[in-house]
Amino acid sequence: MRREIVAEQEHVADTPLQGTGKEPPPSEVVREASIYEILLGSAKEAVLRVQEYSYLAAQSVANIFSRPHYVQDTLDQMDSIGVGSLPIVLLTGFFIGAVMVLQTASQFVRFGQTSLTGDAVALALVRELGPTLTSLLVTGRCASGIASELGSMLVTEQVDAMRAMGTDPSRKLVTPRVVATVLVVPLLTTMSDFIGLVGGCVAAVFSLRLGVVQFWTRAIDALEFSDIMQGMMKSIVFAFILSTVGCYKGLTVRGGTQGVGRSTTQAVVISSVLIIVADTFLTKLALYLANKIF
């Protein structure tokens, strides 16, 4: 009797839409995948992601050379990424410059060469710290913002709605963000470099009793055109990395709002690591080019 009731329940659903009326699938013997298969699967997936990312990055550049262009969206993004990041970039730039002076001076004092502080700070800031720190700050603020904004649009079907209305999301969403970031990060870097030197000057004057003119003269004399080019080249590449990674992670969100959070974190982590790795190779390249050309 009891068995009959159970059998009956299997065929009657609580709501008209609940039961599928499907027979349960025949149980299959599932073979466990070998380590080799798991590794091969992961490697294939990694290659696929690199391919997708490369395609998106290339598409974002290719879109610049054909219509339609979304100029207003680009300007809006420049405002949000550039003007929005300015306070934190300037604030950190100032203190990094000051800290650099304090740190380098503590070494130069041992040789009685505190006047060289200006040279060291200028070179370190313009070649390395300015572009890298500015890009990392913009990554923290904007790569995450881009990934979460595009990710939310994707999970709420806004990206599909855009496609359904005949707009290419890579043109409307990706290219304006990439172009805006590549245009504003070098500008932010320049301002960060300058404010860093101002911070260094303040620290040098108050802590080392160096003269303002002496600091600036040494700082400016130490810099060559190749140093500035190196800093600019780095900031352009870093900007491209952070914006394309942010867009890629945003447009490949899986798993609803939780997935948006995960993608946002990944966007920041991947961009930061790529920026630092790229920095090593770009420094080597820049030093090689500086020797050959300048």
Place this chain on the structure above:
Amino acid sequence: MDATISFRDVRLGFEEGEIVHELSFEVYPRETLVLLGETGTGKTLSLKMAAGLMRPQQGEVEVLGRRVSEMPEKALLAFRREIGFVFQEGALFDSLTVEENVAYRLREEHVAEDEIEPRVREALRFVELEHAIDLVPSELSGGMRRRVSIARALITRPPIVLYDSPTAGLDPVTAQTIIALILRLRDTYGVTALLATHRLQDGFALANFYFDAATNRVLPNSKRSAGKVETDSNTRFAVLRDGKVFFEGTTEEMATVKDPYLKRFLV
């Protein structure tokens, strides 16, 4: 008569298995096909394939005489301007106002600004939301968002409109308002429609009522003036089960089914 939308042996699957499996159906001009089915039977995927937002792995999808399943993305972007798509949750752009959402397509097509405003107002008046023109989507209720989404879909007067569960998650009164709008759109502009839903009452409402332009009201078909058919032959039903069409038929056929699975929809 050539079908406006036709699916032929369409298959589409993901890692978790094949969702759409040998799906075939046709929608004729000025007809509304109600795609009924439980969650996960491929209703939304079918609509997305009809709009070219997703590509079938096998089979053919033909819309307005063009083979959507084989068109490159660039051609699809231009083609999609002939289709209105009403997404399940509305999918309004949340950073834009109602006016900017509805005018989106017109601005993309570089229509003159002085022509945009009256057209947006007309579309919003159609969905009775003219007063919400300056609001942003976060200030709208669920039902209002769907209505704005309908206004956005009809702004370019597309010959085809695809509705993805337009009444899902709405209270019965708001759901009726949405269905009344769909009726109005059908009877005023004569659009061909594909409507995915899990609520049979939506389908029956579409089949048994019509919008009377003279009185500006939704009336039952029995009140139609002499000479017109009593039941609307322009609405058909297709029930999806396990990714394929399990039943296809007219309103009467759907109302008198004997199959135990189909009867569940009638409860």
